Structure formats: C-alpha cells, structure tokens
Amino acid sequence: MGLSLHIIHLYISITPNQKKKNSSSTGGRKNEKLKEQLLKFLNDPSYRPLNKSELARALEVTPKRRQQLRQIIADMESEGTIRKIKKGRYVKRGGAEMIGIIQFHTHGNAFVDPENSNKDSSLFIPKDATGTALHGDKVVAKIMTRGSSPQSTKNIKNTQTKERLEQRFSDSGKLPEGQVIKVLERKNGAIIATYQRKGKFVYAQPDNPLLPATIELDPEKLPAKLPEPRNKVVIAITDWISRKANPRGHIVKDLGPLDTPGIDILQIIYAHKLSLKFPEEVTKEANNFSDRISEEDIQSREDWRKRPVFTIDPDDARDFDDAILVEKTKDGNWELAVHIADVAHYVRPKSLLDKEAYYRGNSTYLADRVIPMLPEKLSNGLCSLVPEKDRLTHAAVMQFNKNGTPKSVRFCKAVINSARRFTYKEAYALMQKPDPQNPFSQRLSTAWELAKKLRERRFKSGALELDMPEVRAVLDKNGKTIRLEKTENDESHQLIEEFMLAANEAVAKHIKEKMKPSVYRIHEDPDSDKLFEFRQLVLNYGFKVGDLDSPNAIQSLLKSVQGRPEEHAIKVGLLKSMKRATYSEEPIGHYGLSKTNYTHFTSPIRRYADLIVHRVLASVTGAISTKTPKLTELNGISKHLSDTERNSASAEMESQKLKQLEFLWLETKGSGDSPTPTHPAIIHNVRRKGLFIELTDHFIKGLVPEHALPHCRGGYWFDGSMSRFVGSKPKRIFEAGQEILVTVDRVDLDQRLVDFKIVDN
Incomplete structure (x- = not known):
C-alpha cells in the first residue's frame, strides 16, 4: 500500500540523521567566519557585483577553501540573503524586498507575512503577481507600492494603536502591494x-x-x-x-x-508530515532496555517507594509523566513533591532515541490515536509512572508557608512506586464526596487546600483565567464519531495544573539563578492594536470594557463574562489577540501566567523541551554530569521545538474539528423522518454573507447564510454601520451577542465548514 512516512521524507524533506550530517562540519567555525567576512564585503558601500571566482579572489580564499565558499554562497542564496544577477554575479538582497511566508486567499490574491515579525506589516500580492508560489511557501517579494493610513484611523484615540495601523495601510485602506520574484522554499511537500x-x-x-x-x-x-x-x-x-x-x-x-x-x-x-513509525534502529535501541530497574540505578537516588505518591490523568492516558504528594508539616506549612518521569536517564544526548525525539519535538494527540515522541517501550512503559511499579523520577520538593508563599525548593533524583492511579473523574468525585474509609480522600483534600491557595495567589498577581471546557470526539472502533464529550476544568484539573506550574516556575528560577543556558517557555505582552481589535469584538457583545493594555482590565472582563453564553467566544477571541507562547533561550517571562520565570519541566515523555530542561537541571544541581546545549545552539533548538509544537497543535485541532463536524453530519443524516436535532447558539459576528455563530453546547463555529434567515415578507437588509441584519414584516433583528436556536443545514467535511439555519419560533 505504498511507502512509509520515513521514506516519504526522502522525497519531501530530510531525515534527522541527514540533518545531522548536513549541519555538522569540522570547519563549522571557519565557515561562520568566512560567511561573516562575505556579508561584510557585500555590505560595503563601494562593493560592485562579482561572480564566485571574483569573490574568492577579493576575499583571498585559498583554493582548498573555495568549495566551502561556493557552498556558503549557495546557502545564502537559498536563504534569500543574496541573489544572483546577470553574468552570475551576486548582490545582497534588501531595499524594496521582503522575505516571508505567502498565504493565499480563495480568490487567488495572497499576502506575504515577513519572517520574525507580526502580520501587521503584511504585503498584498495581487492574483497575477504570485508567480509559481504555492500557499505556505517561503518567498522573496518585491515591494511595488508603499502605504500609509486609511481615513478610518482618524477616529482612533489610542496613539500607539493609531500609529501602528497607519504603518499598515495605504490612503485607500489597502496594504502595500508587491509581487513574488523568487520561491526560496517549498512548504507543501506532502x-x-x-x-x-x-x-x-x-x-x-x-x-x-x-x-x-x-x-x-x-x-x-x-x-x-x-x-x-x-x-x-x-x-x-x-x-x-x-x-x-x-x-x-x-x-x-x-x-x-x-x-x-x-x-x-x-x-x-x-x-502535517507526522511520522507514524519509528525507524527500526530507534525502536531497537529502546527495546534494549531491561523491563526491570536495577539496584545500580537506584543506589544514588532518594527512595520514595514507601511514600503514598499518586497520579491523576485523563481516562485514556497511558503516558503518566507526573506523580504528586502533598503533606502538611507540623508547623502548619506544606510540602509539595512533584515527581517527574526521569526520561533523561534513558534518552542520552546524541543517541538515536535523542535524535528522533528532537526531530519529532513532541507527541501529537489526534482524535483517534497518539503519535508519540518516544517509542512505546519508554513512553507507555519504563518512563510511565504506572501504579505498583518501581519508576525513576526527577523530583522538585517545594516548601510553602500557610499562605501558599514559596519558602524553599530542593531537587533530587528519586525512585517511586505509585500508590494509586486516579482519573480526573475519579479524583473529582472523591473531592466532591469525601470517603473517610479511603486514605486518599484526605490526601486529595489536603492537596486541593494548597492548590487553591496557589491559584488565588496566581490570579492576584495578574494571571489571566482563560480556562475553558474542552469538547472532544469519542469514536467507535471504525473511527466514526459516536458522541461529543465535554470536559470541564474542574478542581481535579486545577489541582494538577497548579502543582505543575509551581514546579515549572521553581525549576526556571533555579536554572536562571545558576546562569546555565536553557530553554524557557515565554509569552510576550500582546500588541496594543490587537487588543484594540479584540475590544471591538467585546463591545459588539454589549459588554463594557476598560483599557485592555492593563491585565487588571482583562481580568475584570473575564470575571464579567463568567457563566455567560458569550464566555467561550470572548475567551477564544482574547487568545487569538495575544501572541503565541513559544520556546526561547531568553527568560523573558510569561504574560498569561504572570510569571517572571517559567519553563517546561513536567512532561518529558511528550515534550523534548522538558527533556533539555531535565538535563540542564541535573547539571546545575550536580545530580549527574551530562552534556547540555550551548547558548549559541539554543536559538535554533527553541525555534525548531516551537515549530513542531505549532504543527502538532494544528493537526490536533484539525482532527478534532473534523470529527466534531462528522458528528453533526451523522446526527443530521441519522435523524431520518424525525425532527432534525436543534442546538443553542450565539451570534459572534455579522457580515454581509450571514451570521457567524458558535454552538454553545459543543463550541462548534459555523455560518448561517443570509438565505437561511427566518422568512420575512419584507426581506432583510444588512446594516453595515451596526453590523446587523434587519428584517421587516415582521420586524426582526440579528446582531452579535444574540442567542438563537439552530439546526444543521449543510456539512462540508473536505473544507471543514458547516452551515446552519435558524429555527423559527
């Protein structure tokens, strides 16, 4: 039935081993110096275009190193840093040119979003100027017309926002225009x-x-x-x-x-170019590990096997990264131990397992399967903190005072034997209805007492409460959706969340203080103009809102929409207005969590970033001598891991959306002669083409086209100034924030679209 995905990578990209081979060279530092020398030469105002041979002579490159120079020139041309002109001569790109990712729209026009920038400086590419670029390609575009602000900005009072918007548009309200002159990299390999x-x-x-x-x-x-x-x-x-x-x-x-x-x-x-199978040699390396933990592995570790540590995970989880134990001390304070699977013990730097894990970046959780970062022998076996099995961990043992303020932390390598595995549902049930006969009932109560204080402290410091219910598709054995299940962010989830946040923060602070290069999880402050656009969305719903540049104003807004039908749509809108959390070698903090120090430490089975952090922590605490990345390497590593995370998240969301739409399609198809099922919904935007709505029971977004509006003898007219449809005979108004009842009209699974029609009461 064809080739495996790893063979496909031979056609569409390069494998991890190839990447290693291509990027490694004994003369790497010399090449970097030669590249810097070439760039300096090209930037000189007196430079006149030269070909390869002329450049070699001008830079006094010896015959032995001319092949390296030719490779550097080829790489720089591929990157878009330089370009070849007539007679094979080279010049540096710049001036009225932009390098970025091209995004097409359905009418054939496109936009180029520059690399390492936000979309506010996009370049509009007309349909006849896109060349042979494909959606998602990396291109070089020539800027043909510049722009300034549209007339509408004169009403914007926020000076910073007004200036940014004025930089984006031309006098007619259009973006600067350009044309594609070169495709640097094809992104549509599969x-x-x-x-x-x-x-x-x-x-x-x-x-x-x-x-x-x-x-x-x-x-x-x-x-x-x-x-x-x-x-x-x-x-x-x-x-x-x-x-x-x-x-x-x-x-x-x-x-x-x-x-x-x-x-x-x-x-x-x-x-999404996800790897279904592991290379045979990687699986073999994993299978070489014994199923039993040796006494030698345990000797230098703290023994927690007789202490009642336990796990809380989803129903269908098999890769248990973390186990916890919370105890009150005699003086009324708390001790929290967060034990994390010691993946670094098995996955050593530069091993085949390590290279494959880095290549994948993270596990991917699709609607019908998990594509793990590590082979099953490790991910669901030796590293998973399953109950009643000895397992190796890397632990953060934290002390908190009566108010939940951190007092101290220590880190240790340990061995545990999990005393109990809870699902979130089981833990929540026991927390809601304590059982005096169950010793874990009191342990959960004690744990929640601390978690609640940590949560209160976090929100008091400015963290944003963006917790939302999650809807996922439940499938039968043939992969068809049989129901949609909503998971609330209840106390059992919040308990684990707070303890993982505490451990991540403690590790980040410790590594930062030791000044050891590492990977951090960062979330930059949002752009003012993005918040301005979000503010307009909130106003459309009829809510009053203050200056959203202040986290306190955002917190107040989130409190005011709590429990309202608009809550989910507004929280999603807020998330879209913010920058995406990424990995970085710079510890600049996390805006959404309101933390100065933050990293990812608690999920090394499924995230490679956490594995790096484990190695760095072991190095600074002296637990083990291990090789960790240099600062100069971490920028590329962070970018790669941010990219793989984004790719996996895209695949996960698309798989869930597909299965949710399949549920609506099967629901409508299976109704037969019975009335079509109805769903409560809220209008979150009104455009000329119809009402953009969200189902409030399943959080599925769709469109009510204008022709599917309830009948009015006098018809409807679109009031653009008020963003609403107004009908007459009888008079009807449809606008943002309005609650309606709908049925499914049409589902397009290929395009991931659904149309609804309003139930006329």
Missing part, C-alpha cells in the same frame, strides 16, 4: 489530493482550495500499480515552471478510497 485519470492524462486534484486545482503527474514516475480513480493520494510537487501550465508532481503514497476507515485522519497526518 499534498493530499484526489487521483484522476482521463485517457492517458493522469492528474491529481488537491483537497486544499488554496493550491492549484490540478497537478499533472509525471508519467515516468507513476507507481507500478496505479491508484483507482478518486482514490486519495499523497503528492510531492517536483517542478512548476510557469503559472500558465499546471505544476508537475508524482505520487508518494496511495491512501485508498475515500471511505476507507481512518483515511480522514491519515490525510491530516500526511499533510
């Missing part, structure tokens, strides 16, 4: 498409409407066994010479007919 055949002409039609409608398949690279027409296939584009012709590509994998069980999730997996 394209999900439908295989088609007309006579001898074979082609594929991509599912993504933002890609060209047809990809011509190279007849010389067709597989021996051709897919059946309308089968889903994975395509790799090989070349695209001109927009006047179709791109050319070849089939990498035949996924099978559209109704094959699980093919919908497989499409998401391949589109």
Whole structure:
C-alpha cells in the first residue's frame, strides 16, 4: 500500500540523521567566519557585483577553501540573503524586498507575512503577481507600492494603536502591494489530493482550495500499480515552471478510497508530515532496555517507594509523566513533591532515541490515536509512572508557608512506586464526596487546600483565567464519531495544573539563578492594536470594557463574562489577540501566567523541551554530569521545538474539528423522518454573507447564510454601520451577542465548514 512516512521524507524533506550530517562540519567555525567576512564585503558601500571566482579572489580564499565558499554562497542564496544577477554575479538582497511566508486567499490574491515579525506589516500580492508560489511557501517579494493610513484611523484615540495601523495601510485602506520574484522554499511537500485519470492524462486534484486545482503527474514516475480513480493520494510537487501550465508532481503514497476507515485522519497526518513509525534502529535501541530497574540505578537516588505518591490523568492516558504528594508539616506549612518521569536517564544526548525525539519535538494527540515522541517501550512503559511499579523520577520538593508563599525548593533524583492511579473523574468525585474509609480522600483534600491557595495567589498577581471546557470526539472502533464529550476544568484539573506550574516556575528560577543556558517557555505582552481589535469584538457583545493594555482590565472582563453564553467566544477571541507562547533561550517571562520565570519541566515523555530542561537541571544541581546545549545552539533548538509544537497543535485541532463536524453530519443524516436535532447558539459576528455563530453546547463555529434567515415578507437588509441584519414584516433583528436556536443545514467535511439555519419560533 505504498511507502512509509520515513521514506516519504526522502522525497519531501530530510531525515534527522541527514540533518545531522548536513549541519555538522569540522570547519563549522571557519565557515561562520568566512560567511561573516562575505556579508561584510557585500555590505560595503563601494562593493560592485562579482561572480564566485571574483569573490574568492577579493576575499583571498585559498583554493582548498573555495568549495566551502561556493557552498556558503549557495546557502545564502537559498536563504534569500543574496541573489544572483546577470553574468552570475551576486548582490545582497534588501531595499524594496521582503522575505516571508505567502498565504493565499480563495480568490487567488495572497499576502506575504515577513519572517520574525507580526502580520501587521503584511504585503498584498495581487492574483497575477504570485508567480509559481504555492500557499505556505517561503518567498522573496518585491515591494511595488508603499502605504500609509486609511481615513478610518482618524477616529482612533489610542496613539500607539493609531500609529501602528497607519504603518499598515495605504490612503485607500489597502496594504502595500508587491509581487513574488523568487520561491526560496517549498512548504507543501506532502499534498493530499484526489487521483484522476482521463485517457492517458493522469492528474491529481488537491483537497486544499488554496493550491492549484490540478497537478499533472509525471508519467515516468507513476507507481507500478496505479491508484483507482478518486482514490486519495499523497503528492510531492517536483517542478512548476510557469503559472500558465499546471505544476508537475508524482505520487508518494496511495491512501485508498475515500471511505476507507481512518483515511480522514491519515490525510491530516500526511499533510502535517507526522511520522507514524519509528525507524527500526530507534525502536531497537529502546527495546534494549531491561523491563526491570536495577539496584545500580537506584543506589544514588532518594527512595520514595514507601511514600503514598499518586497520579491523576485523563481516562485514556497511558503516558503518566507526573506523580504528586502533598503533606502538611507540623508547623502548619506544606510540602509539595512533584515527581517527574526521569526520561533523561534513558534518552542520552546524541543517541538515536535523542535524535528522533528532537526531530519529532513532541507527541501529537489526534482524535483517534497518539503519535508519540518516544517509542512505546519508554513512553507507555519504563518512563510511565504506572501504579505498583518501581519508576525513576526527577523530583522538585517545594516548601510553602500557610499562605501558599514559596519558602524553599530542593531537587533530587528519586525512585517511586505509585500508590494509586486516579482519573480526573475519579479524583473529582472523591473531592466532591469525601470517603473517610479511603486514605486518599484526605490526601486529595489536603492537596486541593494548597492548590487553591496557589491559584488565588496566581490570579492576584495578574494571571489571566482563560480556562475553558474542552469538547472532544469519542469514536467507535471504525473511527466514526459516536458522541461529543465535554470536559470541564474542574478542581481535579486545577489541582494538577497548579502543582505543575509551581514546579515549572521553581525549576526556571533555579536554572536562571545558576546562569546555565536553557530553554524557557515565554509569552510576550500582546500588541496594543490587537487588543484594540479584540475590544471591538467585546463591545459588539454589549459588554463594557476598560483599557485592555492593563491585565487588571482583562481580568475584570473575564470575571464579567463568567457563566455567560458569550464566555467561550470572548475567551477564544482574547487568545487569538495575544501572541503565541513559544520556546526561547531568553527568560523573558510569561504574560498569561504572570510569571517572571517559567519553563517546561513536567512532561518529558511528550515534550523534548522538558527533556533539555531535565538535563540542564541535573547539571546545575550536580545530580549527574551530562552534556547540555550551548547558548549559541539554543536559538535554533527553541525555534525548531516551537515549530513542531505549532504543527502538532494544528493537526490536533484539525482532527478534532473534523470529527466534531462528522458528528453533526451523522446526527443530521441519522435523524431520518424525525425532527432534525436543534442546538443553542450565539451570534459572534455579522457580515454581509450571514451570521457567524458558535454552538454553545459543543463550541462548534459555523455560518448561517443570509438565505437561511427566518422568512420575512419584507426581506432583510444588512446594516453595515451596526453590523446587523434587519428584517421587516415582521420586524426582526440579528446582531452579535444574540442567542438563537439552530439546526444543521449543510456539512462540508473536505473544507471543514458547516452551515446552519435558524429555527423559527
């Protein structure tokens, strides 16, 4: 049935070992110096364009090192730093050019978002100026027209916001315009498409409407066994010479007919280039570990096996990263022990396991499966803190006073034997209805007493309460959605959350004080203009709101919407207005959590960043001598881990959205002659095309098109100034913040879209 995903990477990217090979060189430092020398030379005002040979002579590069110079020039051209002009001469890019990621819209126009910047400085690319760029490619665009502000900014009182908006637009309210002059890097290595055949002409039609409608398949690279027409296939584009012709590509994998069980999730997996299988040598390295922990492994560790540590995890979890124990001391203070799986004991730097874990970056939790960062022998076996099994941990043992203020912390390597495994539901039930006969009932009560104080302190210091219920699809054995299950962020979840936050903060503070290079989890302050746009959304719902540049004002807003139908939509809108939390070598703090020091330490089974932090912590505490990354390496590492996290999050959200929409589709299809199920909803935006709504029972977003509005003899007119639809005979008004009742009208699973119609009461 085709090739494995690791073979696919030979076509569309490079494997971890290839990356290692390509990036390592004994002359790395010399190459960096030569690159700096070349850049300085190109930046000199007196520089005149030269070819490779002329550059070599000008820089006095010896014959032995000319191959290195040629490679540096090729790399810089590929990166977009320099470009080749007539007669093979090179100049530095700059001036009226922009390097960034191109994002297409359905009408064919596109925007280029510059690298290492926010979208406020985007460049508009007209349909006929996109060249052979594909959605998501890294490109060089030439800026053709500059811009200044639209007239609408004259009413904005916030000076900072007004200035930023004025930098974005032209006098007519348009972004600066440009055209694509070079594609630096193709990002669409694995394209999900439908295989088609007309006579001898074979082609594929991509599912993504933002890609060209047809990809011509190279007849010389067709597989021996051709897919059946309308089968889903994975395509790799090989070349695209001109927009006047179709791109050319070849089939990498035949996924099978559209109704094959699980093919919908497989499409998401391949589109996001997620690795389904581990290389054989990696699995072999994992399987070489004994199932038993030796006495030698235990000798230098604190023995916690007779102490009642326990875990709380989701129902279907198998990779238990963390275990806790909270005890009150004689003086009325608390001791909190957070034990984290000692993955670093098994996954050593530069080992095959380590390289594969870094390449993956993290585990990915899809609607129907988990794609782990580590092989099952470790992720669900030796490293998982399962009950009644000896397990190795790296622990943070923290002391808090009666008010929940941290007093001290110590870190140790330990061995535990988990006394009890709770699901969140079991823990919550016992917390709500204590059982005097159950010794863990009191332990949970004591733990929550501390967690509650930590939570209160955190919000008092300015942290934002953005906890929201989570809706996930529950599937049958064939991968079909049988129900949607809502998980509330109750006390059992909050208890674990507070203790993990405390451990992460304590580790970050300790490493920072020791001045040891490490990876930190950061969340920068939001941009004022993004908050201004969010403020408009809140006002549309009819809520009063102050200056959102102040965290206190945001906290007040969140309190005012608590328990309201608009709560979920407003919290999602706030999250979208903020910058994304990322990894960085710079400990600049976390805005959302209101923490000066923060990192990720508590999930090394599923996050490589945590594994790095474990190694760094072991190094600074003297627990073990281990190799840790240098500061110069951490920028690239942090960017890679932020990218893999973003990619996994995208796949996870898409898989859940697909299955949630499948539930609505099956619900409507299965109703037969019975009345179609109805859902409560809230209008969160009104545009010319209709009402954008969110179901308040399942938090699914969709559209009520204008034609699906309840009948009015006098029709409807769109009041753009008030963002509402007004109908007459009888008079009706539909506007943001209004609660309505809807049924499903149409579900498009390919485009992940759903249309609703209003139930006319």
